[in-house]
Amino acid sequence: MTIDRASVRTILKPWGRLDLGPWASKHHQDSPVGEISFDCGEEGGPDRLLLLKLLFTGETLSIQVHPDDATAKSMGMKSGKSEAWYLLAAEDGAQVAVGLKRPLTQLEFRKAALDGSIDGLLDWQEAAAGDVFYVPAGTVHAIGAGLVIAEIQQRNETTFRIWDHGRSRELHIDQAIAVARLEPASSRKLPRHITVERAELMSCPFFTLERLDLPADTVWELTASRESWALVVAGGGAIGSLTARIGDAFFAEADRADIHVGAEGIVLLIAAAASAPVIGLLRQLPAEDRLRPGYELESGRQVRSVIPFRSSGVPL
Known part of the structure; x- marks a missing residue:
């Protein structure tokens, strides 16, 4: 097969942004865009293993976690979702959170998820253009506002949302507890x-x-x-x-x-x-x-x- 230009899908998100320049052919949007998702555009072609995205954050994303391969397969999926972030642009003070500040019990985690204090238990780190973070499946994580991120991930979109900063989207606390690693993570990678x-x-x-x-x-x-x-x-x-x-x-x-x-x-x-x-x-x-x-x-x-x-x- 030949090398092809990937097809583009623009996805609206409540935490997205209107200005996508210079990453999209149409820089300014009418509604907040959170993701540009790329695909190989082959109808009926073989299943792909990876998914490439651009993320645009105008607000802080939800606190979330993804299943690993074993859990995903037990749920009828082909794989879990580990991902990596390459930061393309970052406003001053932008942050990401990967893992927890300290180990938590499941009871502590549930209480913090229900009352929103989980945000203060995350390991928030300053983020700048050029930084690389690895987020293996099972890692509790979040992305702050003011970032453009290139994300590569296993091809699974399953997300268990733990806290959504007052937005009205569904939460998945029981599922998150079942798959989350309730401990600090070593996430930042050096080229x-x-x-x-x-x-x-x-x-x-x-x-x-x-x-x-x-x-x-x-x-x-x-x-x-x-x-x-x-x-x-x-x-x-x-x-x-x-x-x-x-x-x-x-x-x-x-x-x-x-x-x-x-x-x-x-x-x-x-x-x-x-x-x-x-x-x-x-x-x-x-x-x-x-x-x-x-x-x-x-x-x-x-x-x-x-x-x-x-x-x-x-x-x-």
Whole structure:
């Protein structure tokens, strides 16, 4: 199969925001958008393992937890839901919560969930663009306001909502107690260089997340031997025959494509259904292959990075 542009689904959420720039073709919305969900767009195709999203938070999200594989399968689902966050943009003072400050008994957890004091028991952490967080299934978590997040997850949308900050949506406290790890979590991940251009952001049993920083006016070959998702987070260029600009996402499996990098360079997030970085994912093509006749960005628009990437102590 070929490398395809992912289809886009915009999802309204009460905690979302109206301004999606520069991540959506229509930057300003009439109703608050919480998610842009990407799909491979194949009708009747094979089931996919992963789901790629963008999250936009105008308010704090609910406190929630997701089931692991064993629990999900006992409920008739194919998998649980572990996820990872790459923070694309963050307002001053933005926070995320992953895990609890201290261990709780089920009785303490239930009481805190019922009276709302659970919010004060979460391990809230300052968040900035470039931070990476891993949220394994069973981890109690929440996302604060003022963030744009690229999320990669197992392909399961089951969420047990514990507290919703006064919003009227249904809560699932009994289900949450059954699956939650009532303890602190080690969530923040530090990137690790594989090559100068390629950094492993995090890996888990279900997926690997990488960042590719490719310099201007170069050409690279990308080999997707596993189910893979790519998201343009800065710069621009072309992937195969498709123009690639900020906010564009692509899907590939068992295929190769050339990446023609534009004059601003390009930064890509790559998520693959593998437990470790894929060998041979990326190689630079010889100098004679670096120009593709006729290549230019659509409408002649220049694409520039507007995101202050942060490496959490490890240079990317």
